[in-house]
Amino acid sequence: MTWIHVYLLAVGAVVTAGLSVVSITIGLAIGISVCAASLAKSAPLRVLARLYVSFFRGVPLLVLLLLIYHLLPQIGIDVPGTVAALVGLTLCTSAYQAETLRGGFVNIAPGLVEAGRMIGLSPAQILVRIRAPIALRLTLPALVNEAIMILKASSLVSVVGVGDITRTAQNLSSSTFRPIEMFATAGLFYLLLNIVVARGGNGLGRMLGLRG
Amino acid sequence: MTQDAAITMRNVVKRFGGNTVLRGVDLDVRHGEVTCLIGPSGSGKSTLLRCAAFLEEHDDGIIRIGGAPIGYDAAADGSRTRLPPGEIARVRRSIGMVFQQFNLWPHMTALGNVAEGLRQVLRLPKREAQDRAMAHLTRVGLAERASFYPSQLSGGQQQRVAIARALAMDPKIMLFDEPTSSLDPELTGEVLTVMRDLAAEGMTMLVVTHEIGFAAHVGQHIVFLDEGRIALEGRAGEVFRKPWHPRMAQFLQTYLDRGASVLLEG
Numbered sequence: 001m002t003w004i005h006v007y008l009l010a011v012g013a014v015v016t017a018g019l020s021v022v023s024i025t026i027g028l029a030i031g032i033s034v035c036a037a038s039l040a041k042s043a044p045l046r047v048l049a050r051l052y053v054s055f056f057r058g059v060p061l062l063v064l065l066l067l068i069y070h071l072l073p074q075i076g077i078d079v080p081g082t083v084a085a086l087v088g089l090t091l092c093t094s095a096y097q098a099e100t101l102r103g104g105f106v107n108i109a110p111g112l113v114e115a116g117r118m119i120g121l122s123p124a125q126i127l128v129r130i131r132a133p134i135a136l137r138l139t140l141p142a143l144v145n146e147a148i149m150i151l152k153a154s155s156l157v158s159v160v161g162v163g164d165i166t167r168t169a170q171n172l173s174s175s176t177f178r179p180i181e182m183f184a185t186a187g188l189f190y191l192l193l194n195i196v197v198a199r200g201g202n203g204l205g206r207m208l209g210l211r212g
Numbered sequence: 213m214t215q216d217a218a219i220t221m222r223n224v225v226k227r228f229g230g231n232t233v234l235r236g237v238d239l240d241v242r243h244g245e246v247t248c249l250i251g252p253s254g255s256g257k258s259t260l261l262r263c264a265a266f267l268e269e270h271d272d273g274i275i276r277i278g279g280a281p282i283g284y285d286a287a288a289d290g291s292r293t294r295l296p297p298g299e300i301a302r303v304r305r306s307i308g309m310v311f312q313q314f315n316l317w318p319h320m321t322a323l324g325n326v327a328e329g330l331r332q333v334l335r336l337p338k339r340e341a342q343d344r345a346m347a348h349l350t351r352v353g354l355a356e357r358a359s360f361y362p363s364q365l366s367g368g369q370q371q372r373v374a375i376a377r378a379l380a381m382d383p384k385i386m387l388f389d390e391p392t393s394s395l396d397p398e399l400t401g402e403v404l405t406v407m408r409d410l411a412a413e414g415m416t417m418l419v420v421t422h423e424i425g426f427a428a429h430v431g432q433h434i435v436f437l438d439e440g441r442i443a444l445e446g447r448a449g450e451v452f453r454k455p456w457h458p459r460m461a462q463f464l465q466t467y468l469d470r471g472a473s474v475l476l477e478g
Contacts, residue, residue: 111315114267115374118309119329119381120301129332133319208319 001181005172009182012168013189019082019164020151020193023089027150028143030090031097038102049098056095062156064088069160085157093150100142104135136208144201148194155190165189218243218278218385218416219264225272226259226440233259235440236273241385241433246417248431248448250424252463255437257420258312261389264418265309266300277303278384308378312390314370316362322349322373323358329381348376352406368399372406379410386410388419404430424467428452436460 038049056064065088072079072087108131116126158167169186173179219241226234233256241247249257262268264275266283274286282303284292316325326345330336336344349355352372362370371391378386388407392400404426411417411430421427427434427448434451436444436459444457455461 109313109315111311111313112317115309115311115315115317115377117267117301118265118304118307119377120305120333121329122301125332129328130317134317137319 001176001178001185005176005182006185008172009165009168009185009189012163012165012186013193015162016151016154016164016166016190017193019085019089019154019157019162020147023086023093023154024147024150027090027093027097030094031101034094034098035101035105038098039105053095053099056091057099061088061092061153062159064092065156065160081157081161084160085154085162089150089154089157092153093146096146096149097143100139100146101135103142104137104139105131107138108134133208140201140205140208144198147197147201151193151197152190217241217276219418220276221260221264221273222275223273224260224263224270224275226256226263226268227271233440234263234270237437237440237442239435239442239445241416241418243384243416244414245432246411246419246430247433247435248427249418249420249435249437250422250427250463251437251443252459256440257437258389260437261387261418261420265307265387266304267309278306305381306384307387308381308383308385309387310371310374310378310389310391312393314362314367314374314394316370316374316377318362321359321361322354322365322369322376325362325373326377326380329377333381345376345380348380349373351379352376353402366399367395368402371395371403375403375406375410385416385418388417388421390420390422392421392423424464436463438463 034049034052037045038053040046040049059067065085068088069081069084072084112130112134113126116130121129154164155166157164158170161167163171165186169182173182176182217240219239221237221239224234224237224239225232237256237260239260249260251257259268263270264277264282266275269283272292274284274292275282280303281295283295283300285295287293316322317328320328323342323345326348327341330341330344331338334341346355346358349358352375354369354372354376357365357369357373362373365373375391391407392403395403400423404423407417407419407426408430419427419431431448434446434448435442436451436457438457438459444451444455444460451460452464455464
């Protein structure tokens with residue numbers, strides 16, 4: 001184990017972090033939309049949202065990644081493995097985040113919305129000022145959990161040739177014949193990244209004025 | 213229909229599925245009076261109050277707030293037409309509501325809760341909204357708790373903030389839905405005191421309550437509901453001294469049995 005190995009793993013960590021941040025962020029945007037659809041008055045929209053969630057939650061991420069990796073070139077879209085990995089991670093996490101957010105919205109006490117109506121807030125104001133902040137408050141811990149899960153699950157992208165932490169550790173262990181050191185260091189990198197995520201989540205909670 | 217009625221209800225019917233909760237209620241709430249809705253659990257008191265705010269949609273009948281129909285209006289042929297949401301919101305503006313569960317927004321401070329409507333609905337500048345919100349918190353004795361979150365306040369304090377929140381919108385009528393029912397007995401007093409002060413200032417109030425003492429002392433018009441109908445109504449003095457309706461007499465007896473008779477005297 002030399003510093004060059006640590007450096008290469010750190011490069012992998014940047015890839016892992018980048019993939020996770022991008023997929024969680026885009027996944028949140030999609031998740032909000034899917035959540036809105038699942039709570040919509042329109043029945044077809046609700047059905048679509050249910051199908052979306054049950055598909056991307058029901059198919060294993062590894063299978064989803066391999067499917068996308070092999071499917072995209074078949075339909076004429078030639079993209080690097082990184083893009084296939086991003087698409088797979090994003091679709092997967094968006095389904096989980098949509099479901100988490102939906103749980104937050106349906107668990108808002110109806111009286112809090114009624115109080116808003118009695119004060120004279122419009123439905124849009126009630127959504128922005130009352131329902132969304134309370135749903136976020138209820139779901140922030142679960143969303144941080146989801147971010148940690150995705151960060152760890154991103155190790156699966158090594159199968160589509162993306163040089164993340166896990167892939168780098170595999171390569172290094174076969175070239176150095178020192179798998180234990182390499183994978184132990186890889187594990188430490190994941191641990192460090194997740195501590196950052198958990199800290200960030202706590203900080204976000206404090207910033208939003210959320211309390212126990 | 214009397215011209216000076218703050219709320220008039222005619223033949224109000226409400227069903228939940230196959231269960232008819234209100235069976236044709238006629239009620240007049242007069243300006244400047246405290247009307248208390250009393251009755252056994254499940255008699256439809258809270259449902260009637262929620263219909264007045266159109267938080268529950270009545271299945272038949274017409275409800276008017278200050279003369280303006282809320283939710284539904286009577287058409288010329290006797291059928292009902294649904295009013296547009298904007299019109300419902302406009303009529304609702306003259307009503308303030310206080311809930312059994314307080315329903316303060318947990319992500320806002322006491323001041324934030326009271327200022328919310330002033331900022332978002334009346335569009336007051338931040339400074340002015342906060343000043344006015346503070347004045348209302350002072351009115352309910354909670355100025356020094358302005359920066360506290362609901363979770364940091366006692367139940368009685370939360371309910372007083374909720375009253376201030378409703379009053380801040382300058383309603384003509386205040387509806388109270390069992391405002392002390394989820395409070396510990398030692399905390400009901402502070403809420404009832406605020407309500408008593410409000411009544412003394414001449415606020416029109418419709419109060420669903422189990423506090424028979426409050427109804428007897430502060431209430432002017434008493435309405436006894438039983439199985440979705442008004443079984444008995446009248447001036448507070450008469451109703452409590454001569455509860456001629458057998459269900460009312462029985463209802464009051466359960467309070468007297470609990471040693472509440474002292475509250476009814478005087």
